[in-house]
Amino acid sequence: MSKNTASNNTASAAKIYDFCSKKTMILIITAAIIVVTLLGCIIRGININIEFKGGTIISYQYTGDIDDNEVKSAAESVISDTVNVRTGESLNSDAKELTISFTSKSGLTVEKQTELSAALQEKFPDNALSLYDSNDVNPTTGTEFFMKCIVAVIFAAILIILYIAVRFRKIGGWTAGLCSVLALFNDLVVAFAATVIFGFEFSSNTVAVILTILGYSINNTIVIYDRIRENKKLMPKASITELVNAGCSQSLTRSIRTSITTIGAMLSITIVVLISGYDSLLGFSVPLMFGLISGVYSSIFVAPVTWAAWEKKRSAGKKSGKKK
């Protein structure tokens, strides 16, 4: 598409930073991310929504006062399994919310659920119980959905590596593709850590976060690869390190400015959601925000610098091979 015939080296206008010398810093940050993630998993534990692990959550709205323990024993007598009961304020200021949850191996048939509602309404006639939300997932269905999401993400990643390998073959496409997925992985781990540390559940929100990061992260890396590809044409004699440093420096302003808009949009969602109280969306906006912040770093440092180091090793290997 681009001709670049008369173009002089536009890189000369901007300052070139030495990104490739930051290998130690990248290693330290990567190690820190892994440690924080592991600590988060150990300390906070991983909450998996029943969408994936199977089980039942039923919420009712009620008025007046209700005794948790009485609800628990009433529910247990219908379901004949241990249940958790939690009461709390509902988003509708005038109503209160009662949540009954339990994990069962086979899920709760709608007949049982109707029976439960009827039993509770009969036992607590003064509280005007009404069904608010219910979620009942058979464990096999939940696991299958989760596995299918993972296979879909892996399949998409393989196709992306293939696409990058073809489009960027002039600058060693395979290695570039694999490094872009490495950067993506970095961002996904950060988003995962944010989910765990802030105590969000793994739910369909998390799936949306993973998918959005998949798109943004690869796009960020590609914009920088594109600049390296262009510099390769402009400066065919430059070393890999020079090409990468120039490409990253030239893309720096764009990377930061684009990220300000996307991170700002997520921040705006987070704030509005916090104020309005519909915090079910926080599990989407907060991990995504962290994934995007990580994307600024990983697209400039992780992908191109790792790629440069790899390419250097490969060309060194080729040269020593020729000497023999």
Add this chain to the structure above:
Amino acid sequence: MNIIVSVTLFLLGGMNVKKAKKSTFFIVLVLILLFAASSVFGLDYQFGDNATSLINGVDDIRLGIDIQGGVDVTFGPAEDIDATKDQLNAATATIKTRLVTKGINDSEVYSDLKSSRIIVRFPWQAGETDFDPETAVKELGETCELTFRKGSDYDTDENGDPIPTGDIVITGSDVSLAEAKSLPNDNGEYEIMVKLTLNDSGKSAFSAATSELKGTSTPISIWMDNIMISAPSVNDAITNGVAFISGSFTSLEDAQDLADKINSGALPLKIETKSFKTISPTMGEGSLNAILLAGAIALAAIAVYMIFLYKLPGFVAVIALIGQIAGSIAAVSGWFGFMDSSTLTIPGIAGIILAVGMGVDANIITGERIKEELRSGKSLDSGIKNAYQKAFSAILDGNITNVIVAIVLMGAFGVPTSLFSRMLNSTIFRMFGATAEGVVYSFGFTLLAGVVFNFIMGVFAARLMVTSLSKFKCFKNRKLFGGDVK
């Protein structure tokens, strides 16, 4: 409506960047604004009492149950029964009929042959306090097999439920019409009953059975699944093909309920719920309002930011963004006649956000390039031309990877009959059932539509507008394009 699309495409296609004139900016601007206005407000055509929607607007968007509240159920055969393809298809058809009988017209019902599941989704309208989703779902999953049997004998199973054993005379499939009626009985008193009009096979079977049992002490018992409704004795042979069920109704609604069940037909196999989810309308609506408010704030901030950073190209970028958002709305609402509309869910909104973010990025990449070119000493005309050419490869590659993601998701989680699903579910996702997970599909759909509009608006239309504006004398100022003063 298709005329509008073709005219727009023709006008846009006829515009060559090289020939961009001063007037081009206004033509593109007017087209984008017209498109945005029509995709938001829609266009209705009123003829007498019939309002036909010519162009779908925001009001025509179907909201997913996570936004407007609703019910999401997955049915499967009870106790590991192997269901055949025909049984599943017949059961799906029956469930659809039952939904319509209940007055629920905007439901989605899919059957998934691989994992033998039937997925049902329907909205639960806000303010509908008398609607009980649990009962509704329970009724959907009932087998509802009507049988007329010789004698009233039955066995009991291990739960103590009766299992009828008498020879079957006729079943629900022999009935061509069931109606609830209040009719005078033998004593001349009005009684509520269900009148069954039998089809030919039912007529002859019923006639033979009633002739046989006429005057004997053996009754004909009437069963709905394993509940005996009544067991009248036979006084006369009934040959006119009309049968009545009476004796157990307390109100006309009761009788109507039974008539509806018989009319909808029986399920060919016993099914139970595998997963069941209800979302109350109040919660969904609140989330939607929160996300819309946040989107509006973010958009306004981005507009100010873009104009501040990139001046004239920034201003053009804002117009292009409006066009892109209108494009996403249009894709979801079914503005384009040739393309199916989709249901908008919360991940679908995430897809729109991702696509808009890509659109902003495309404009930032070009904005930065214009600045660079001008700073390296290029003239305004060749600077703009070079900048767009150089920026394109990055925008293309970034967006194509998102197209890949979108197609994989639409294939993995789409309706089993859709194009991408047929491609992927038979190959890469073979080990999984064709789960139509509308929530993830919706993300792929809005992302794909958004990326397409990214090219139309963010790349093509923006370039036309910027090039055209640079022809105006008053805008021939390098500073307005982010260049240095010379």
